[in-house]
Amino acid sequence: RKEVEQDPGPFNVPEGATVAFNCTYSNSASQSFFWYRQDCRKEPKLLMSVYSSGNEDGRFTAQLNRASQYISLLIRDSKLSDSATYLCVVMGGSYIPTFGRGTSLIVHP
Protein backbone atom coordinates (compact mmCIF):
# COMPACT_ATOMS: atom_id res chain seq x y z
CA ARG A 1 0.00 0.00 0.00
CA LYS A 2 1.37 3.38 -0.98
CA GLU A 3 2.12 5.59 2.02
CA VAL A 4 0.33 8.65 0.70
CA GLU A 5 -2.62 8.29 -1.64
CA GLN A 6 -4.50 10.85 -3.65
CA ASP A 7 -7.22 10.61 -6.27
CA PRO A 8 -5.38 11.61 -9.47
CA GLY A 9 -8.51 13.17 -10.98
CA PRO A 10 -8.76 15.19 -13.05
CA PHE A 11 -11.36 17.21 -11.25
CA ASN A 12 -13.05 19.29 -13.91
CA VAL A 13 -15.06 22.16 -12.38
CA PRO A 14 -16.56 25.46 -13.57
CA GLU A 15 -15.33 28.81 -12.34
CA GLY A 16 -16.84 29.69 -9.00
CA ALA A 17 -17.30 26.11 -7.89
CA THR A 18 -16.12 24.66 -4.60
CA VAL A 19 -13.90 21.62 -4.86
CA ALA A 20 -12.32 19.39 -2.25
CA PHE A 21 -9.43 16.95 -2.38
CA ASN A 22 -8.54 14.31 0.15
CA CYS A 23 -5.24 12.63 0.83
CA THR A 24 -4.82 9.55 3.01
CA TYR A 25 -1.61 8.47 4.69
CA SER A 26 -0.65 5.15 6.19
CA ASN A 27 1.98 6.09 8.78
CA SER A 28 0.18 6.97 12.00
CA ALA A 29 3.41 8.51 13.34
CA SER A 30 3.39 11.20 10.65
CA GLN A 31 3.96 14.62 12.13
CA SER A 32 3.81 17.25 9.42
CA PHE A 33 1.49 17.77 6.52
CA PHE A 34 1.53 20.09 3.54
CA TRP A 35 -0.19 20.90 0.29
CA TYR A 36 1.99 21.90 -2.64
CA ARG A 37 0.84 23.19 -5.99
CA GLN A 38 2.56 22.23 -9.22
CA ASP A 39 1.87 23.83 -12.57
CA CYS A 40 2.55 21.86 -15.72
CA ARG A 41 6.30 21.17 -16.14
CA LYS A 42 7.13 23.58 -13.33
CA GLU A 43 8.52 23.09 -9.86
CA PRO A 44 6.23 22.40 -6.88
CA LYS A 45 5.54 25.36 -4.60
CA LEU A 46 4.18 25.31 -1.09
CA LEU A 47 0.50 26.17 -0.99
CA MET A 48 -0.06 25.73 2.71
CA SER A 49 0.92 23.74 5.75
CA VAL A 50 -1.79 21.75 7.46
CA TYR A 51 -2.24 22.23 11.18
CA SER A 52 -4.11 20.02 13.61
CA SER A 53 -6.69 22.70 14.24
CA GLY A 54 -7.23 23.32 10.54
CA ASN A 55 -6.21 26.47 8.78
CA GLU A 56 -7.50 28.83 6.16
CA ASP A 57 -5.76 31.09 3.66
CA GLY A 58 -8.19 33.11 1.61
CA ARG A 59 -10.20 30.72 -0.55
CA PHE A 60 -8.19 27.71 0.61
CA THR A 61 -8.90 25.63 3.71
CA ALA A 62 -6.81 22.70 4.88
CA GLN A 63 -7.81 20.20 7.52
CA LEU A 64 -6.22 17.24 9.25
CA ASN A 65 -8.02 14.22 10.60
CA ARG A 66 -5.52 12.16 12.58
CA ALA A 67 -8.04 9.54 13.66
CA SER A 68 -8.88 8.67 10.07
CA GLN A 69 -5.41 9.56 8.78
CA TYR A 70 -6.30 11.97 6.04
CA ILE A 71 -5.85 15.60 5.15
CA SER A 72 -8.08 17.66 2.95
CA LEU A 73 -7.90 20.78 0.83
CA LEU A 74 -10.99 22.82 0.06
CA ILE A 75 -10.95 25.49 -2.63
CA ARG A 76 -13.86 27.91 -2.71
CA ASP A 77 -14.86 30.15 -5.62
CA SER A 78 -12.49 28.40 -8.04
CA LYS A 79 -10.56 30.56 -10.50
CA LEU A 80 -9.13 29.59 -13.87
CA SER A 81 -5.70 30.18 -12.35
CA ASP A 82 -6.32 27.43 -9.79
CA SER A 83 -5.87 24.85 -12.55
CA ALA A 84 -2.84 22.83 -11.49
CA THR A 85 -1.80 19.61 -9.80
CA TYR A 86 -2.07 19.58 -6.01
CA LEU A 87 0.45 17.46 -4.14
CA CYS A 88 -0.09 16.13 -0.65
CA VAL A 89 3.11 15.83 1.39
CA VAL A 90 3.54 13.95 4.65
CA MET A 91 6.58 13.83 6.91
CA GLY A 92 7.24 11.51 9.81
CA GLY A 93 10.15 11.62 12.21
CA SER A 94 12.71 11.16 9.43
CA TYR A 95 13.70 13.84 6.98
CA ILE A 96 12.24 12.07 3.99
CA PRO A 97 9.02 13.72 2.90
CA THR A 98 6.55 11.44 1.14
CA PHE A 99 4.71 12.97 -1.76
CA GLY A 100 1.37 11.84 -3.06
CA ARG A 101 1.08 11.44 -6.82
CA GLY A 102 -1.00 14.55 -7.06
CA THR A 103 -4.55 15.51 -7.91
CA SER A 104 -5.16 17.35 -11.16
CA LEU A 105 -7.63 20.25 -11.11
CA ILE A 106 -9.02 21.85 -14.25
CA VAL A 107 -11.17 24.93 -13.81
CA HIS A 108 -13.08 25.89 -16.96
CA PRO A 109 -15.02 29.05 -17.88
Add this chain to the structure above:
Amino acid sequence: EAQVTQNPRYLITVTGKKLTVTCSQNMNHEYMSWYRQDPGLGLRQIYYSMNVEVTDKGDVPEGYKVSRKEKRNFPLILESPSPNQTSLYFCASSSRDSISYNEQFFGPGTRLTVL
Protein backbone atom coordinates in the same frame (compact mmCIF):
# COMPACT_ATOMS: atom_id res chain seq x y z
CA GLU B 1 16.53 37.00 -5.12
CA ALA B 2 16.25 33.84 -3.04
CA GLN B 3 16.38 30.88 -5.36
CA VAL B 4 17.50 27.37 -6.18
CA THR B 5 19.20 26.96 -9.54
CA GLN B 6 19.83 23.82 -11.52
CA ASN B 7 21.95 23.19 -14.59
CA PRO B 8 21.45 22.04 -17.18
CA ARG B 9 17.71 22.48 -17.58
CA TYR B 10 17.55 19.99 -20.43
CA LEU B 11 19.94 17.19 -21.28
CA ILE B 12 19.90 14.38 -23.80
CA THR B 13 22.70 11.86 -23.36
CA VAL B 14 23.59 8.27 -24.12
CA THR B 15 23.80 5.22 -21.90
CA GLY B 16 26.98 5.03 -19.86
CA LYS B 17 28.19 8.59 -20.33
CA LYS B 18 28.81 10.10 -16.91
CA LEU B 19 26.97 13.32 -16.16
CA THR B 20 26.50 15.79 -13.34
CA VAL B 21 23.49 17.98 -12.65
CA THR B 22 24.39 20.95 -10.51
CA CYS B 23 22.20 22.50 -7.82
CA SER B 24 22.91 25.69 -5.97
CA GLN B 25 20.93 27.72 -3.41
CA ASN B 26 21.58 31.20 -2.07
CA MET B 27 19.43 31.03 1.08
CA ASN B 28 22.06 29.51 3.40
CA HIS B 29 19.84 26.45 3.83
CA GLU B 30 21.27 23.46 5.62
CA TYR B 31 18.94 20.88 4.09
CA MET B 32 19.08 19.98 0.40
CA SER B 33 17.61 17.09 -1.52
CA TRP B 34 17.13 15.60 -4.96
CA TYR B 35 13.90 14.19 -6.36
CA ARG B 36 12.87 12.57 -9.56
CA GLN B 37 9.36 12.86 -10.95
CA ASP B 38 7.89 10.29 -13.28
CA PRO B 39 4.37 10.07 -14.73
CA GLY B 40 2.10 8.11 -12.44
CA LEU B 41 4.74 7.82 -9.72
CA GLY B 42 4.92 11.32 -8.34
CA LEU B 43 7.96 12.82 -6.69
CA ARG B 44 10.44 10.39 -5.16
CA GLN B 45 13.43 11.40 -3.11
CA ILE B 46 16.83 10.22 -4.34
CA TYR B 47 19.27 11.63 -1.76
CA TYR B 48 19.22 14.31 0.88
CA SER B 49 21.78 16.23 2.89
CA MET B 50 21.35 17.70 6.33
CA ASN B 51 24.52 19.78 6.11
CA VAL B 52 28.01 19.93 4.63
CA GLU B 53 29.57 16.47 4.33
CA VAL B 54 26.35 14.83 5.57
CA THR B 55 24.33 12.92 2.98
CA ASP B 56 21.87 10.07 3.14
CA LYS B 57 19.82 7.90 0.84
CA GLY B 58 16.23 8.64 0.04
CA ASP B 59 13.72 6.25 -1.47
CA VAL B 60 15.41 5.64 -4.84
CA PRO B 61 19.21 6.13 -4.55
CA GLU B 62 20.35 3.35 -6.89
CA GLY B 63 22.42 4.63 -9.80
CA TYR B 64 23.02 8.06 -8.28
CA LYS B 65 25.70 9.75 -6.21
CA VAL B 66 25.77 13.09 -4.47
CA SER B 67 28.26 15.22 -2.62
CA ARG B 68 27.98 18.19 -0.28
CA LYS B 69 31.35 19.88 -0.03
CA GLU B 70 29.88 23.35 0.27
CA LYS B 71 26.68 24.48 1.90
CA ARG B 72 25.25 26.08 -1.21
CA ASN B 73 25.93 23.26 -3.70
CA PHE B 74 24.53 19.75 -3.96
CA PRO B 75 25.40 18.12 -7.30
CA LEU B 76 23.73 14.93 -8.52
CA ILE B 77 26.04 12.52 -10.30
CA LEU B 78 25.04 9.72 -12.63
CA GLU B 79 28.18 7.63 -13.12
CA SER B 80 26.69 5.39 -15.81
CA PRO B 81 23.27 6.64 -16.86
CA SER B 82 20.71 4.18 -18.13
CA PRO B 83 17.41 4.74 -19.98
CA ASN B 84 15.40 4.10 -16.80
CA GLN B 85 16.93 7.26 -15.38
CA THR B 86 15.12 9.32 -17.98
CA SER B 87 13.07 11.62 -15.80
CA LEU B 88 12.40 15.13 -14.53
CA TYR B 89 14.75 15.96 -11.67
CA PHE B 90 14.22 18.57 -8.98
CA CYS B 91 16.59 19.89 -6.39
CA ALA B 92 15.14 21.42 -3.22
CA SER B 93 16.39 23.16 -0.12
CA SER B 94 15.02 24.27 3.22
CA SER B 95 16.14 25.58 6.56
CA ARG B 96 16.99 22.92 9.08
CA ASP B 97 15.80 25.00 12.04
CA SER B 98 12.41 23.38 11.92
CA ILE B 99 12.51 21.25 8.85
CA SER B 100 9.25 19.57 9.37
CA TYR B 101 7.47 22.87 9.30
CA ASN B 102 9.50 24.75 6.81
CA GLU B 103 8.86 25.23 3.19
CA GLN B 104 10.97 23.37 0.66
CA PHE B 105 12.16 25.58 -2.18
CA PHE B 106 12.46 23.72 -5.45
CA GLY B 107 14.70 24.43 -8.39
CA PRO B 108 13.17 24.76 -11.88
CA GLY B 109 13.87 21.14 -12.79
CA THR B 110 16.19 19.28 -15.15
CA ARG B 111 14.64 17.17 -17.87
CA LEU B 112 17.01 14.30 -18.58
CA THR B 113 16.71 11.84 -21.46
CA VAL B 114 19.06 8.86 -21.62
CA LEU B 115 19.11 7.10 -24.98
